[in-house]
Amino acid sequence: MANKIPTRIYLSEDEMPKHWYNLRADMKEKPELLLHPGTLKPVTSADMEAIFCKEPVKQELDDTTRLIPIPEGIQDFYRAYRPAPLIRAYYLEKDLQTPAEIYYKFEGVNTSGSHKLNSAGPQAYYAKEDGLTSLTTETGAGQWGTAMAMACAFYGLKLTVYMVKISSEQKPYRKALIEAYGANLIPSPSNTTQTGRKILETDPNTTGSLGCAISEAIETAVNTEKCRYVLGSVLNHVLLHQTIIGLEAKVALDKYGIKPDIIIGCAGGGSNLGGLISPFMGEKLAGKLNARFIAVEPASCPSFTRGRYAYDFGDTAKTTPLIRMQTLGSGFIPSANHAGGLRYHGMNSTLSKLYHDGHLEARAETQTEVFDAAVRFMKVEGILPAPESSHAIKVAIDEALECKRTGEKKVILFGLSGVGNFDMTAYMAYNNKTMSDYIPTDEDLQKGFSSIPDIPQNG
């Protein structure tokens, strides 16, 4: 017997969004502008175009255009793996015996295994439009590196990926996948850049860091003909591309006349969360939707719940523009035992502003409880969730159980941003009960805060 609301709602190609939605245009209180770290004045296109592609820079600095057309060449890329399904969690609802209706937007149905492809495609497309022949980027856990390798193979661009050295050693399969797509993978630090050589001179046995990999990727991009650098999260143009998630979800829900009461997403740099909530938040700000929005972060890296709202650097080497955001300080280092991604010290500026102004709630969750939720979910829903995405599952289950207690039939929507196929070491630690739930002490946080620059706006 087929369900009245199907288990999986797929849009037709005609129903797929033709524009991204720029939430900033509908915010009366806009996120603060990016500042040049030298002059402390707003950055210009020219500043940014030395590093990034032209159209993404334009999108980054545009906080007034509501709808930004998705070029046909990018729609073509999206059709290769989208639409992503909106899934009604019938099996989870039954397992929880909740009166709540639970829906999740599943972004793991592609080989990169996550939502990252939604911005990798556009960024490669715009590079091609700019007449570039190659790109550089960095990758930690490997999702972004895989997504960029796929996008560059699709558009016929060369790609160099600086992969954090310890990660490239611990995740040989991610490395193999990135290489199979034809990308040049370099464990970082490397002797291909000044930055890398300098670090290796001081500490030949270093295992690398994301901050160092970013610096190497930028240095290579700047010193290579017809080459630029691409980034997979944090920035507003990345969040813009990710609004395809929320837009598709909204079309699917609207088809069945469903209005969400609670919208939940996991948050690292914020692109997945922001992409999911943008169109719904736009309705809320316009007084058309009465919903709660919850960001879920790991207790080990709590930039929302324990961070500061301050101007800070995006990287540890302090080379990026200054971003006003929720931050733990670019010097903050999350516990080495932390299993998933979501290890970034800061948060997208738009989401930070929404949180600061009280439109967005946030919760921090510990690893073991997150994996408890993941395993409960995977046994009934059949999907192996990424550790990152499982943070959203944890809070969705908590909210559904709260509905069970109160008897309320709320509609819960959460983002399942990816699958855990390449994260089995984390599941092994969970199976073996060797997972750590370390939460940073106030002292740990203080150390991170001390790296936040001391500039007038932060006073």
Added chain:
Amino acid sequence: MANKIPTRIYLSEDEMPKHWYNLRADMKEKPELLLHPGTLKPVTSADMEAIFCKEPVKQELDDTTRLIPIPEGIQDFYRAYRPAPLIRAYYLEKDLQTPAEIYYKFEGVNTSGSHKLNSAGPQAYYAKEDGLTSLTTETGAGQWGTAMAMACAFYGLKLTVYMVKISSEQKPYRKALIEAYGANLIPSPSNTTQTGRKILETDPNTTGSLGCAISEAIETAVNTEKCRYVLGSVLNHVLLHQTIIGLEAKVALDKYGIKPDIIIGCAGGGSNLGGLISPFMGEKLAGKLNARFIAVEPASCPSFTRGRYAYDFGDTAKTTPLIRMQTLGSGFIPSANHAGGLRYHGMNSTLSKLYHDGHLEARAETQTEVFDAAVRFMKVEGILPAPESSHAIKVAIDEALECKRTGEKKVILFGLSGVGNFDMTAYMAYNNKTMSDYIPTDEDLQKGFSSIPDIPQNG
């Protein structure tokens, strides 16, 4: 601009098949009956029910009922991850510059990563219906073990998986996934069975074999209260469950009035190939469809192209009923360097009969050429294919290039049975050019043939 025929065709829940299709009912020349190895008489339900669940045994022995209803409890399971998309390979067509239209039925969009779940669900469901509390099975590469672990978690059954020892050591992530779903995983040979203990006594350092794992799983099932054994390929009831693949594909093609000219699938034990082609072969046998059917096997394990059509055992320990099939002999051992699955010595009896009678063609392909095709495919279509499935890709590309040569606009349909996320060691060997293309010599084959039993029917 949306495509006239969408890139991905998804059925609605109402359109999903409510019956499996039993091809044998429409074959004038039926596959030979299973024989009891002691009496050489056809096996009875009673013989088989000591090991297997009741309904699967009934299905195994039924070669006259055309349509077998899919119980609502199994349709409910199918809705958790189906329908699987039928994909128009627009990007591959463009890359090949072929006038051919290429479609593939993609069965990798679930956590087990393959079509195996289509039979794991039904087998677990019937076990529950029989009042059983546990099941046993074996797994080599791990796809079937994962699928059964998922199905048993869904229906609330205990599961013991005997995993070939070397595989459990070389594929710790598969092991972790099976365990995360709550199954009890035992590296085989083990000291939990007589068979295992005997082998360990003789050779304590053995790395195990699928034949031994099967024997241990059967022994445990027979000696445990309310427990039976389940198998993931070769048998006709497994092929029956897999017809969901071909039935969905046919509904999707019929919606757009498309008739395939060539249908291609990879073949190990035959369940994926048989599931895909069954409804189309039924039409061909009835004179309603003029299509070619091609089975693709690895050159390292060529049961169709170089095997014999003879009665043989299904396992190396020679405990199963005798099956008339294309076989290399149960003693045949494929090269250790062979990367993917498709290592089985025999072939489903229905497919063997169709091949023997000239309704089905077969081709054998070498590893490196198969991976060349896989990488070409993944760069444009964005999906990382399983090594097994890539055999079908290889021949689909060959046929599309033949169309380019002749200018014919044929419709090619192939089965993409799974993804390669847990097969990255094989891709690493390909990237590093350390992959072997060993093809068995006539002497190798002769050794295998000598294990085929010497019984009157084989004379």
